[in-house]
Amino acid sequence: MASILYIYLFISLAAALWPIPVSYKHGDTVLFIKKGVSFYWYEAGARDVGSIANQAPFLLASNSNIGLDTQDSSNLKLRKRYAEFVLGDTEEEDSMREGVTSDEVVEFAINSTWRTIFLQNLYPWKFHPRNWNEPSAQQTANYLSRINIEVLAIEPPNVAKPLAGEFDESYSLTLTEEGLATVRANSSIGIARGLITLTQLFYAHSDKEHVYTPLAPVTIFDKPVFEHRGINLDVSRNFFSVSDIKRQIDACAYNKMNRFHLHVTDSQSWPLEIPSMPKLSAKGAYRPDLVYTSQDFRSMQRYAALQGIEMITEIDMPGHTSSIHHAYPELIAAFNKQPDWNTYAAEPPSGTLKLNSTAVYNFLEKLFDDLLPRISPYSSYFHMGGDEVNRNAYLLDDTVNSNDPAILQPLMQKFVDRIHDRVRGVGLTPVVWEEMLLEWNMTLGSDVIVQSWRSDEAVAQIVAKGHKTLVGNYKYWYLDCGKGQWLDFDPSVSANYWPYIDYCAPFHNWRLVYSYDPLSGIPEENQHLVIGGEAHMWAEQTDPVNLDRMIWPRGSAVAEVLWSGAKDGQGRNRSQIDASPRLSEMRERLVSLGVGAEPIQMPYCTMEGVVCQLGYTD
Numbered sequence: 188m189a190s191i192l193y194i195y196l197f198i199s200l201a202a203a204l205w206p207i208p209v210s211y212k213h214g215d216t217v218l219f220i221k222k223g224v225s226f227y228w229y230e231a232g233a234r235d236v237g238s239i240a241n242q243a244p245f246l247l248a249s250n251s252n253i254g255l256d257t258q259d260s261s262n263l264k265l266r267k268r269y270a271e272f273v274l275g276d277t278e279e280e281d282s283m284r285e286g287v288t289s290d291e292v293v294e295f296a297i298n299s300t301w302r303t304i305f306l307q308n309l310y311p312w313k314f315h316p317r318n319w320n321e322p323s324a325q326q327t328a329n330y331l332s333r334i335n336i337e338v339l340a341i342e343p344p345n346v347a348k349p350l351a352g353e354f355d356e357s358y359s360l361t362l363t364e365e366g367l368a369t370v371r372a373n374s375s376i377g378i379a380r381g382l383i384t385l386t387q388l389f390y391a392h393s394d395k396e397h398v399y400t401p402l403a404p405v406t407i408f409d410k411p412v413f414e415h416r417g418i419n420l421d422v423s424r425n426f427f428s429v430s431d432i433k434r435q436i437d438a439c440a441y442n443k444m445n446r447f448h449l450h451v452t453d454s455q456s457w458p459l460e461i462p463s464m465p466k467l468s469a470k471g472a473y474r475p476d477l478v479y480t481s482q483d484f485r486s487m488q489r490y491a492a493l494q495g496i497e498m499i500t501e502i503d504m505p506g507h508t509s510s511i512h513h514a515y516p517e518l519i520a521a522f523n524k525q526p527d528w529n530t531y532a533a534e535p536p537s538g539t540l541k542l543n544s545t546a547v548y549n550f551l552e553k554l555f556d557d558l559l560p561r562i563s564p565y566s567s568y569f570h571m572g573g574d575e576v577n578r579n580a581y582l583l584d585d586t587v588n589s590n591d592p593a594i595l596q597p598l599m600q601k602f603v604d605r606i607h608d609r610v611r612g613v614g615l616t617p618v619v620w621e622e623m624l625l626e627w628n629m630t631l632g633s634d635v636i637v638q639s640w641r642s643d644e645a646v647a648q649i650v651a652k653g654h655k656t657l658v659g660n661y662k663y664w665y666l667d668c669g670k671g672q673w674l675d676f677d678p679s680v681s682a683n684y685w686p687y688i689d690y691c692a693p694f695h696n697w698r699l700v701y702s703y704d705p706l707s708g709i710p711e712e713n714q715h716l717v718i719g720g721e722a723h724m725w726a727e728q729t730d731p732v733n734l735d736r737m738i739w740p741r742g743s744a745v746a747e748v749l750w751s752g753a754k755d756g757q758g759r760n761r762s763q764i765d766a767s768p769r770l771s772e773m774r775e776r777l778v779s780l781g782v783g784a785e786p787i788q789m790p791y792c793t794m795e796g797v798v799c800q801l802g803y804t805d
């Protein structure tokens with residue numbers, strides 16, 4: 188009797204999924220799971236089993252039996268069975284093939300599901316009262332023995348690089364008391380999302396041997412509200428290693444995000460190798476070895492694609508380009524003006540690509556010839572930046588010598604048109620920052636996605652002009668804010684700036700991040716143009732030492748707003764009281780996965796239920 192009571196208490200505290208699914212029903216039966224669990228992968232229109240056996244590119248099961256069981260109620264065909272997983276190095280093998288296939292996405296997902304459940308799981312003591320009764324392996328005969336994976340539809344070939352909305356990421360998940368789990372989806376990416384939810388149903392036992400779920404039976408249906416859900420990481424102000432970046436990609440995937448925006452170059456450094464112009468990174472990087480080689484670049488894009496995440500590369504221009512000066516001084520105007528850099532740029536060093544220069548156009552041709560074909564196997568987008576262009580810099584541009592908008596505007600239009608034509612020429616869709624549309628009055632193609640950052644009004648203006656937009660209002664989703672100034676103030680002016688807070692202070696705590704509604708102030712008829720958003724990690728004061736904790740778990744708050752929407756099923760703002768324990772658990776899971784996410788609350792709060800609150804009336 189006592190144990191039943193404890194199990195009830197236990198259930199009420201630990202049914203946490205993040206981001207929250209569209210619908211989720213669960214029971215209270217404990218099911219254990221063994222390392223020998225089998226994954227059966229079924230698919231619609233499975234190809235001839237024989238030829239698949241011959242391909243077998245990633246045999247992760249030591250006894251992969253093909254064609255073992257072709258009977259299934261849903262008329263799907265068995266592709267493969269995985270059992271007896273091999274422990275070991277989890278780094279993916281760097282295949283030389285470009286792009287990724289649906290099969291690789293499914294295999295990668297099966298692999299990480301197994302690893303997450305058995306090797307990186309969470310012992311949930313923080314989510315139970317002191318001296319709780321942990322389920323005992325002896326008390327139950329119930330084991331989950333089989334996980335069915337069912338891909339219901341035949342997929343188009345561009346799994347690595349969908350345009351927003353092209354892939355159905357929905358999934359259903361059932362887990363019976365008898366020990367069968369089934370994840371169904373219309374795409375391999377949906378399978379990947381569903382398997383991540385599956386891992387969140389399981390907990391590690393304190394005996395360090397068993398793993399169980401206390402939640403059977405489970406029925407879940409889930410799909411995202413927004414099509415574009417991402418993190419933008421600035422790797423120019425500070426350099427991050429490939430493994431730092433891959434760890435962020437893992438965390439994005441675990442939060443069901445599907446975009447990773449790499450703001451790869453800026454005024455401070457050019458860390459991206461461009462093989463046809465080796466000087467660019469050799470001279471423009473902070474150090475010649477703080478560079479992403481072509482191999483690194485491909486490996487990051489591929490790693491993201493394997494998890495259903497599209498990496499979107501941004502080469503910000505025409506502003507934010509001073510680092511080009513180190514290799515090609517003739518292309519940059521107003522380089523590093525001191526001490527009055529702030530007349531010419533938002534940050535030192537000032538500098539901009541010249542606006543009316545054949546040499547600049549030739550440079551861009553060469554850059555794009557080199558870079559865009561390396562992006563197109565992994566992405567449908569190219570981000571050309573376009574933020575914070577300072578008109579005064581063109582006073583010092585010998586091809587223009589003016590800061591008059593009437594003179595600059597047509598030159599900028601030509602610049603943007605040439606870039607966008609080139610980007611479209613390799614089949615990519617251009618992305619720009621909002622200033623190009625709202626400040627420079629550019630006429631943009633209807634395909635162009637406009638990324639907003641300055642206000643909700645800007646979002647409303649962008650969609651009113653008929654453009655798709657990405658939200659990320661800096662007052663909510665700039666993760667760098669609130670750390671104080673990084674500029675040093677001379678004693679003569681220092682007092683004016685005391686206590687040295689930055690322009691977007693205060694620090695945006697997770698509750699503030701979570702309170703942001705991407706559709707706030709957008710008329711209903713234009714809401715479909717808000718395709719999603721990104722949280723931004725500008726890196727003036729973030730380096731590898733604090734990277735994880737600067738992004739996580741606040742990035743998770745963004746992920747839930749974008750996957751589940753800012754409002755709950757009844758149309759109310761989502762409740763912190765509901766979110767907080769779930770986010771706390773997500774934080775623990777991220778830590779188990781090796782991500783240095785910050786804590787949400789002290790264990791007292793998560794152990795005792797709803798005790799750390801104000802105004803709770805339920």
Ligand SMILES: *[C@@H]1O[C@H](CO)[C@@H](O)[C@H](O)[C@H]1NC(C)=O
Binds near residue numbers: 275276277278280
């Ligand atoms: C799965 O993991 C194993 C190691 O456990 C590795 O050898 C294999 O390459 C992985 N497969 C994929 C598709 O990542």
Ligand SMILES: *[C@@H]1O[C@H](CO)[C@@H](O)[C@H](O)[C@H]1NC(C)=O
Binds near residue numbers: 339358359371372373
């Ligand atoms: C798959 O597609 C069908 C038909 O569009 C849809 O009804 C279903 O919700 C989708 N998702 C899943 C998980 O079945």
Ligand SMILES: *[C@@H]1O[C@H](CO)[C@@H](O)[C@H](O)[C@H]1NC(C)=O
Binds near residue numbers: 543586587588594
């Ligand atoms: C742009 O460059 C062309 C060719 O050098 C020149 O004829 C033209 O006057 C320039 N435009 C402006 C606005 O300076």
Ligand SMILES: *[C@@H]1O[C@H](CO)[C@@H](O)[C@H](O)[C@H]1NC(C)=O
Binds near residue numbers: 592595596626627628
């Ligand atoms: C864009 O239009 C606004 C409003 O008409 C105007 O104030 C601004 O100067 C224009 N910008 C440029 C670069 O022409």
Ligand SMILES: *[C@@H]1O[C@H](CO)[C@@H](O)[C@H](O)[C@H]1NC(C)=O
Binds near residue numbers: 702707
């Ligand atoms: C819901 O959140 C919005 C911000 O997105 C806020 O303006 C509004 O006041 C909130 N509504 C309630 C009832 O708290």
